[in-house]
Amino acid sequence: MKKHVLLSTGIVLLFGLSACDSNTAPQQLSTKAKLELPVGMTKINSVQKADDEIVIPFTQYELANGLTVVLHSDKSDPLAHVDITYHVGSGREEPGKSGFAHFFEHMMFQGSENVADEQHFGLITESGGTLNGSTNTDRTNYYETVPSNQLERMLWLEADRMGFFLDAVTVEKFENQRETVKNERGQNYDNRPYGLLRERVNEALFPQGHPYSWLTIGYIEDLNRADLNDLKKFFLRWYGPNNATLTIGGDFDEQQTLEWVNKYFGGIPRGPEVVDPEYVDVVLPEDRYISMQDNVSLPLMYMAFPTVYANHPDEAPLDVLMSILGSGKTSLLYKNMVKNGKAVQAQAGHSCGELSCQFSLLALPTPNSSLAELETIARTSLVEFESRGGANEDDLARVKAGIVSGMVYGLESVSGKVSQLAAYQTYRQNPNAIGDDIARYQNVSKEDVMRVYQQYIKNKHAVIMSIVPKGQADKIIKPDTWQRLERTFTQEQDESALVLRPGKSDFDRSVVPPSGPNPSIKVPDIYQVSTTNKIAILGAVNDEVPTTTIHLRIPAGQTREDLSQLGLAALTAAMMGEGTEQNSAEDLSNELQKLGSSVDFRAGNKYTTLRIRTLTKNLEPTLAIALEKLTQPKFTQDDFSRLQKQQIEGLKTAKKNASSLAAEAFNKLAFGHNNSFAYSSGGTIETVEKLNLDDVKAFYKANYGPAKSELLVVSNLSELSMLSALQNLNSWQGNTSAEPAIKAFPALAAGTLYFIDKPEAAQSEIRIGKRALNYDATGEYYRVDLMNYNLGGAFNSRINLNLREDKGYTYGARSFFYGDDIYGFYKAQAGVRSDTTADSIVQFRKEISEFAANGMTDVELQFMKNAIGQRDAREYETPGQKLSFLSEIMEYQLTRSFVDEQNQILSKISKEELNALAKKHLKLDEMITVVVGDKAAIMESLQPLFKNIVEIDEEGKPL
Incomplete structure (x- = not known):
């Protein structure tokens, strides 16, 4: 399950940037009170941590030109993260000019009046930083993470392209980036299995001309139609400082930073006034069945219901409903489709933007099922939700635990906290909206979930899409009842306010600001011990957040496979995620979700890794579940048959992906068909089809032992406390196989x-x-x-x-x-x-x-x-x-x-x-x-x- 929301990509991540900032000490408050604000800058708000309150500490300012500035101090690492978010995405585009917001994002990296072509990338990369930008339906942001001594340069770069961009635009740059965007569409949409799913669904779901009826990437014909004048109009309309939020987090001096912000951004004039987009209710008059043939191995069924919009009071209970229907092994779709072998994958989603949300049900059938059957099961699962009485206490506990754990996990990076502050300010005009978010989810009741089900889903119309392999049109659910519309382009925005706004400077902007003194960088302290059963432990203390992350690497990877059993390590790892001798997979999944923890197994070249992530307060019960999974797998035939089918279908799907094909072909040519690691970790269709349950049991018995296993841990616990928590691992027993010999590599037919x-x-x-x-x-x-x-x-x-x-x-x-x-x-x-x-x-x-x-x-x-x-x-x-x-x-x-x-x-x-x-x-x-x-x-x-x-x-x- 993945929930696409306005502020993030999941309920957990929505709350991932919060809670205590251990670097905010009481004496800092008096320091902040002594700040001398530059002329024209106004302090709007300041929020600090109080007791156990969950908050991201920040101070908010506004420049005379309308630019919002949000500062978050985090001195735990010598770095700074800069994010500038413009409140414009594809949802502000005109019909016929789709993809322009994203196209413009590319153009903003092509230099400005005082920054040469490629210099933006060059300066940041040379300073040891990283950078990127992103566009969605409702905003475009640009961001950099750099060593803290490079902060002034970042502000100079961002200010120059905000205020001094147009004179540097050339036809050559414009045409080059047009081609780059076309390639991006080809790589991520046209050339990818199921890549056009959302485009076709959105066309059918939203009224003609609705800006969500096209994707952020846009249509090729619209990109071809655009010209340089369109780009200049777009910049003048949306890229004023009064439509932007500048958020800075990390290790910086606040007084100096405000002076730099005022110096570089203060002389940029306001743009046209911007009003929030207006929500219009989306209602389908009937079910709309659509279909397409694609270069895929498995058909796909997708149902989409229009619901509300981001931050609507009913968004939270709809998210809970999504979790109950299609999130993990506790969900109804998993029970009714995946567990019984009807589907390889089944999940629910609730993607939200400023203008609309859509509630979705997705499933990919196994070869013995049809799309029509999956649609019937999906609708039956909705009825089952209602007939069982809706949400139960476990459902609510799982979602709310995910919220709390996500909040704490989000403290792990300054970039995450900055992104959240920027999003809250952009969409709610309040960087401190995290408390409201927490409350709206924690206050969801069983009655709320049933109410939104009845209001937005029960007996409501949906778009139902079938994607089938080419040449298999007979596998669609029903003949299409809705046809793609011929798009018309009549809407034009008022351009009377789109005039050139030359920036002002009382200094030479062509001079690149110098770097500050290099920050002091400290490699983490580590400890190294071993358990009595010879597990080597390497750990580090991370006292910034109360979380624990553990990787237990077991020498049970691909290299332990025989060529006739390729894919066995991956299939065994998948089986380790199922039930144990004591508990079902569903019960264990339920308990882990209520703890806000994750435990999973993943096979690689040399190792199968048991990965554990938890709030430290929940370490003991989480480790108990992990150890139970590790030492008491049940290995049932039903689980084996289901996972074997899933692995085979995954291999078939991978063969439709050109990038995967190229990578595996290169590996086989370079390292030989007789070395197991040259193959996909999933093996081959032929070898996986021949595997049986006894093979999994034998592989586990031969390889899943403590000798030569390695445990890596990062936690806020001390070394002694961590070792005490891990002591139950001493009871783990099992075998370890000998290191396999690597076969001689083949001669390369160079030049071929x-x-x-x-x-x-x-x-x-x-x-x-x-x-x-x-x-x-x-x-x-x-x-x-x-x-x-x-x-x-x-x-x-x-x-x-x-x-x-x-x-x-x-x-x-x-x-x-x-x-x-x-x-x-x-x-x-x-x-x-x-x-x-x-x-x-x-x-x-x-x-x-x-x-x-x-x-x-x-x-x-x-x-x-x-x-x-x-x-x-x-x-x-x-x-x-x-x-x-x-x-x-x-x-x-x-x-x-x-x-x-x-x-x-x-x-x-x-x-x-x-x-x-x-x-x-x-x-x-x-x-x-x-x-x-x-x-x-x-x-x-x-x-x-x-x-x-x-x-x-x-x-x-x-x-």
């Missing part, structure tokens, strides 16, 4: 093109590469990663600037080295527009060969050293990041000082050494090429580029 035909593909997936070095933290492997950074490792690398920014062939292109203790490879890759496949390969070759021959420049060398040298400031912020650090140490038997050794190598490495590595490792005549694309459309253009072309099937075998 391996081609997989994907008829009518809108894009081609390209992989160019070879085997390379295994992992070495401070050896040549680390150095080749430094070497590749300017070639293909950064957004503004040579490869990406060429294929994306200059040519507009792709949404993104990169190259990288990857290695572990088993294998390593170098790969350059991209998904490109189909008609550019041949030239994309030419451009890849050109960049790689030129870099190998001539190496990097002095400027590139310094850029790489600056970028990598400063990014440690944001490497250890969250428990997840700390776990990654611990994992690297444990996996490769490192000490925490390896980071210092890497920094010494970085500071001393010369251009000559790196260029020598480029010559050594970037030899095109040692590489193979894999392409997945439409043979009929592109093969003729590829033939001149290769002396040897081998067509292969979806399993990577020659045809």
Whole structure:
């Protein structure tokens, strides 16, 4: 289940940014009182933590031009996060101009009057930061996370594109980003299985001309129709400071930050006044059945009911209803569809925006079920909800526990807290709305849930969509009762206020602000012990949030599989998530949800990992459930048969994904069909079909033991307290198999093109590469990663600037080295527009060969050293990041000082050494090429580029 809401992607995340800020001390209040506000700046509000109140502390200001400024202090890590949110998304677009809000987001990264083309990416990357932007129906935001000494530069960058953008726009930039957006649509929608689901449903659900009737990505024909004048009008209409919220979080001096904000943003004039969009009730006069044929392996059934709008009083009880119907193993859809083998997947959703929400039921059938049968079961499940009396106490407890745990988990990153403050201000004009959110969910009653069911769902009309494999039109639920409308474009907005608004400055904006002193970066302290049954434990204390995250790595991954049993590790891991000898899977899921905890198993190359996440106060019962799952799996035939079918259908679906096909084909060619890790973790359809329950039991018995297992933990508990909590692990018994031998890798047929035909593909997936070095933290492997950074490792690398920014062939292109203790490879890759496949390969070759021959420049060398040298400031912020650090140490038997050794190598490495590595490792005549694309459309253009072309099937075998 995923709930798409205005403020986040789930009920849990909706409340993920709250609670106590341990860095807000009483003495800070007196400091804040002494702040001298710049002229024209007004303080609006200030909220601090009081007792156990759940709140994100902040101070809110407003500039004379209407810009809202929200500051959140968090000095736990030496970083700053900047978010500027404009209250405009695709919901403000005119009919016929769909996709423009998102297109404009791309344009805002193309430079401004005082920031050169690509300089925005360059400055932030070089400073060790990360950046991006996003657009949804109702807002567009731009954000950066950087070391704290770079904050002034971020404010200068954001202010320059807010106030000094239009004069830097060129036709060339406009056309380039138009092509980039088209590639994004091709990659994420047109070329992806089920990618057009929401577009078709929204067209049928909303009235013609309603701005939610099209997707944020827009239609290709609308993008083709747009011109430079449209872009300028859009900027002038929506990108004024009075339609924006600037939110800053992290380690900063508040007085200095306010002065910088006023300096860089104060001279930007107000834009036209903006009013909130008006909600119009959406009502369907009848059920609308629609369908489409797609390049999928499994049909899909989707039902969508219009409901309310985001922040409506009935949104919360509708979310609870969603959870009861289709969230996890406690849900009615799981019981009535998945548990009994009728569906591979079934879930409910309640996606919300400012103008409307939709309540959805989704299911993918197993081969012995039909879409029509699933629709009947879905409707029967609604009746069952009512007949059983609606919501029960467990239902409410699960949802409310998820809210509380989500609030605490959200404290783990400053970017999350900043995003939440920005969203609350944008949609509710109050950054402190989290208390209202908590209350509206905690106050939901059983009567509320039944009421909204009867008001919005029972006997109400819906859009019912069937997506079926191509050539299988007979599998749709019913013949279409609604046809796509011919879109008309008559609406025009008032443009009388759209006049140029030149900004004012009393300083030279062309001067890039200097960086402040480098912040002090501290690698996390760690402790290392072992249990009496020989589980190695590596831990770190994270006292910023009261949470515990544990990864128990068991040497029971793909490498333990026989080639005839590929997929067995993944299937066993899935079985570990089912019932135990004591409790059913549903009962355990219910208890975990009421604790706000998660326990799951996941198989990888070498390990199956038991992952545990919980509020520390609930650690004991959560660990008890995890240990029960680990040591007492029930392994029933019914569970096995159901999960086996699901895994097979997942493999079939993956074969429809060009990116997955390309990745697996490359791995098999590089590392051999006789090494299990070269295959998808799910195995192959043929091998999984032959597995049985005894195979799972035997794999568990042979591999699920404590010896050679490793436990990584990040918690606010001390070492002694954590070890005490883990003591029950000493009772775990079991076997561990011997480390398997890796088979010899095959000879590469260098220079060969391996081609997989994907008829009518809108894009081609390209992989160019070879085997390379295994992992070495401070050896040549680390150095080749430094070497590749300017070639293909950064957004503004040579490869990406060429294929994306200059040519507009792709949404993104990169190259990288990857290695572990088993294998390593170098790969350059991209998904490109189909008609550019041949030239994309030419451009890849050109960049790689030129870099190998001539190496990097002095400027590139310094850029790489600056970028990598400063990014440690944001490497250890969250428990997840700390776990990654611990994992690297444990996996490769490192000490925490390896980071210092890497920094010494970085500071001393010369251009000559790196260029020598480029010559050594970037030899095109040692590489193979894999392409997945439409043979009929592109093969003729590829033939001149290769002396040897081998067509292969979806399993990577020659045809």
